[in-house]
Amino acid sequence: MSSVIWYLYEFAKKAWIDKFTTAKSEKEIMDKPDRFRDFPQVTKENCISCGACTAACPTPSAIKLIRNTDATINEILTFPEIDNSICIRCGFCSEVCPSIPKTITCGENHEITEEFQIIPTEIKYVIDDYLCIRCKKCTKVCPVDAIEEQDNKLRINQKKCINCGKCTKVCPVKGSLKIIYVNNVEEQKQVIKLITNTLESVVEENEYQFKDLDKNSIFRMQIPIKPLKDKCLEIINMEDLVQDLLEKMIDRLNLRVITWDMDKCNNCRLCVAECPSSAITYNKNDGVQRDIDKCLRCSICYQTCPFYVVKFYNVRFLIEDDVILITVQSSQLSRS
Amino acid sequence: MLDSLKDVIRKSSIHVCLINTGGCNGCDIEVVALLSPRYDLEQYGIYVHNNPREADVLLITGPVTEQWKENLRRIYTKTPEPKIVVTLGSCPVSGDVFNQEGGCVYAPVSDFIPVDAEVPGCPPRPSEILESILSVAPGAIATKGRQRK
Amino acid sequence: MIVPIGPIHPALKEPARLKLKTKGERVISAEIDLGFVHRGIERIMEGKPWQKGIYLSERVCGICSYVHTQTFAETFEKISGVQAPLRAQYLRVITNELDRIQSHLLANSTFFKSVEHETLFMYMLKMREPIMDAIELLTGNRVNMGWNIVGGVRMDAKDEHLQKIHEIILKLEKEFDTYYGMYAEGPFLRLRSNKVGRMSKKEAIEGRAVGPIGRGSGIKKDYRKSHHTYKDNFDFKVIWRKDGDNFARNMNRFDEIPESIKILKQAIENIPSGDTRIPVEIGRGYGEWINEAPRGEVRYMVETNGNLIKNISIRTPSIMNIDCCARYMLNDAMTVSDAIATYASVDPCIACAERVIVTNEKNEKIKIYL
Missing domain, CATH: 3.30.70.20 (Alpha-Beta Plaits)
Known part of the structure; x- marks a missing residue:
């Protein structure tokens, strides 16, 4: 009984009841310390819109560069916007920010000096x-x-x-x-291979049209660029990169096309010995055969063949708007 | 009269079930830190039991992984009404760093179950969790309890 | 009868499923099911620049997040053939030991929760909070610190911060003795933990037990003894016991805390001045590094091409310890409630363990654990 009275006496105090109804943690427990790295703060005016923060952010889409289209402000501002629901509070964006004073500040950070290469580059x-x-x-x-x-x-x-x-x-x-x-070198190689292979096959398909081309005349044709680009985009889904690669590749591409007219061949086998990559072989049943995959397009067989079996053309390409212009020219090489 | 009495009771006794749907464990230990004498979650009448069958609040940490896709819905249906769902950290909202190429997560959680409140941060400080749970949970549970009638 | 426990269960703080095969009240054998937290973190890291990788490695595990970044940074430093400045190394040691103390306190607190000793559970958490404050003061965040970087640490510590940490440690040391006594000499806790969940030294070697769990069974291995910073500058001893039961494992963790405090005191006293960070030209090639995490060895194997991570493999201690727990400890004819306590005494960190490839030797098929 005495314990019950003690309990009643102990818990009936006013301070206790007050605390029971309005429980609250002390303020100093709830406060954040000085060095705490909170969500980054953005000062819009300092931004030079370089995009270093977006490149550096370890999360996929926490920082976005947005453009202020508010009509009341004369100057159009571009500045980073930080999504708090994705941000991991690492403070890396403020570390890489190159503007002076910094656009993004986040707690107390290592002051970045010039000798640190920090931005993760693609x-x-x-x-x-x-x-x-x-x-x-x-x-x-x-x-x-x-x-x-x-x-x-x-x-x-x-x-x-x-x-x-x-x-x-x-x-x-x-x-x-x-x-x-630097990021997807393997895929870029694939795209380059795809471009050369398709263009070569296009030329080979239309071989019959320029079979009897003079030494001084040229043959012109054109194909649309769209299907090729779509194929490339399947490998790398980056519009800019693919466009860039296409332009660079096609402008520089200088294909050599070798055609064989087997009817004229007399199986003299001069070319077999000359071929540097042993792409040309001979056996009794099939006669002289050329392996296209091994062929280097070096034109030595063209120069050695005495019966005009081998013919050799130079093909050049140019991008104009939505089409690829193809120009075929017979070889100017002298024959022995 | 009965409603207001129920409100008071619901507000002052909240049972929490912590579900780690594949997070890095950081948010979980911050919840454990909340139980410590310093923050003292229980003085507000909040108990962390980890039992979905008696929970009022489901506290979800982590992006949803392969194994949790079905199980999360099952846990949600087994929780009695009224219930609210609070997500902790940035993983359940966006998938955070895991929601990139190669990752095996199915964020956000709101694709699977309805979410009532979010606490951002990776991980949020215990004081932030405390603040946001206290500002959301009691009121939301009381209003949900009235709606069900 | 099979008693399933988890993945959501009042006793477990992380999702894992224990299947206990019981006869009457006694556990005959057990199986631990993992796979609830697999996020494919190694796969995400591949092809990413190292600057992003270090923040990802931090999120392998939330409790021992610090040691992962340190190992990541030191692997890259090894590949590049540089060493962080001595002040940065000392700061890393300080943070690592603070992290170890808080992790051990948390691990023991979960054990006390699982044997329903709420008082010690609360005391452990009360002791842990000042340590978390110290970590926050030093690094700017409580859990995922974002403090390491290849070539040093991101922020310098001021003298007043180190002074504050020193005060916190001295206070902890005083408090620690009382609670240590409560466990070491308390009769009830001893009854619950002594000679429960035993694992012999032979079994521990067979199951590749590491860290306090291995040291509890008599394996005298601590990778801090072979780490260059610890080896040259600090004096401490490796704690080990030969009993291999729950009591030994917990006492091991308890005894490591004074050792950590000893290291911290030496570090704060002798910390040199100078740079905390040097610029690093990341090298090409393959590198490996082992560090002693709170739970045992953590090993990073990284292949890089100068900027991007080509290939990475992370070996964390928890997977071996969990396996040991399922194979040897839980077979020791205990009650179901003891089984949960034994599981907690292993200090399982499921988030660490979930990057596993299971291979089947019989039909030589490789199955990737999802």
Whole structure:
């Protein structure tokens, strides 16, 4: 009985009842310490819209660069917006932010110095010294002064570069500033193979049209670019990269086409010994055979053949709007 | 009269079931830290029992993995009404770093069961969890309890 | 009769399914089902730059998240042929030991919860909170710290921070003795944990038990003794016991806390000044690194091409320990409630363990665990 009275006495205190009804943690427990890395804070005015934060963010889509289209503000601002429901509060975005003062601040962070290459890159920018005309337009536009001059040559300091791509827009020489995608090299190889293979097969299909081409005349044809591009997009789903690859590949492509007219062949077997990759073989039943996969298109067989069995054409390509222009020209090589 | 009495009772006694649907464990131990004498979750009348059959609040941490796709729905149906679902951390909302190429997660949780409240952060501090649960859970349970009639 | 426990169960804090085959009240054999938390984290890391990989490696496991980033960073430092500055190494040691203390306290607290000793459970968590404060003070976050980076650490610690940590440790040391006594000499807890869930040294070697679990069965192996920072600068001893029961495992974890405190004191006293971070040109090739996590050895095997991670494989301690638990400890003819306590004494970290490839030797088929 005494214990019951003690309990009643103990719990009937006013302070106790107050605490029971309005329980609350103390403020100092709920407060965040000074060094706590909270969600990043964005100062819109400082942003140079370089996209370093979006490239560096370890999550897939926590930071998005958005454009302010508010009519009341005269200047259109581009600034990063952070989605708190995805952000992992690592503070990496504020570490890589190159603007001074920083656009994104997040707790107390390591002050980044020039010697740290931090932005995880998928793209690298390289200046081709052979094509560069040293107009230095890129140095003026570069927001982080990554383009340096050394021995009268311009080069990009990869440790400073933030991959904003502004230099490519001002560069007057096509191909002087190169974009290299380092991430999906294998897929790019596949795309290049696909492009060459399809173009070669197109030419071979239309072989009958330019069989009897003169040495001085040329044959022209064109094919649409769309189906080829769609095939490439299946391998890499990046519109820019595929367009870039197509332009570079097709502009440079210089195909050599070798045709064989087997009716004229007399099985002299001169070409068999000459072929450097042993693509041409001979056996009694089939006569002289050429293995297309092994063939290097070196044109040695064309030069050796005394009966005009082998014919050799140069094919060039050019992109114009939505079509690929194909030009076939008979070889100018002299024959022995 | 009866309704307001029920409201008071529902608000002051909340049972929580913690479901880890494939997270990194970080949010779970922050909930364990909430049980500690310092934050003292139980002074607010919230008990973490890990038993879905007597839970009022389902606390979900983690993106949904292969094994949880069906099981999460089953757990939700077995929880008695009124119930609310609170997601903890950024995984259940967006899949976080795991929701990338190669990952084997099926975020967000709201694809599988209805979600009432979210607590962002990776992981949220115990004080943040406490604040948001206290601001959401009692009121939501009381209103849901009235709706069911 | 088979008693299924989990994946959602009042006694477990992480999803795993225990199938206990019982005869009457006694457990004859057990099986542990994993696979609830498989996210494919190694696959996500492949083809990502290392800067993103380090934040992903942190999320392999939430409790020992620190040691994963340290091992990741040290693997890359090994590949690149550099070492972090000495001050950064010391700061890493400090954080690692703080992390170890909080992990051990949490592990023991879950054991006490599973034997229904709420008082010690609360005391352990009460002791743990100041340690979490110290970690937050140093690194800026409580759990996923984001503090390591290849070539050092991201933030320098100020003298006042180290002073504060020193105070916290001294306070912990005083508190610790009382609660240590409660477990070491308390009669009821001893009854629940002594000679329960035994694993002999031979079994431990056969099952590749690591960390406090292996050391509880007499395997004197601590990878801190072969780590370059610890080996050169710190003086501590490896704790081990030969009983191999729940009591030995828990006492092992308890005894490692004073050792960690000893290391922390040495580190704070002798910390050199200087840089905390150096620029690193990431090398190409393959590298391996082993560190002692709170639960045992954690091994990273990484192949890189200078910037991107080509291939990565992470070996965490929990998978061996869980396997040992299912194979040897739970067969020791105990009651069902003891089985849960034994499972908790192994300190299973399911989030760590879920990146496993199961191979079938008989028909030589490889099945990837989903």
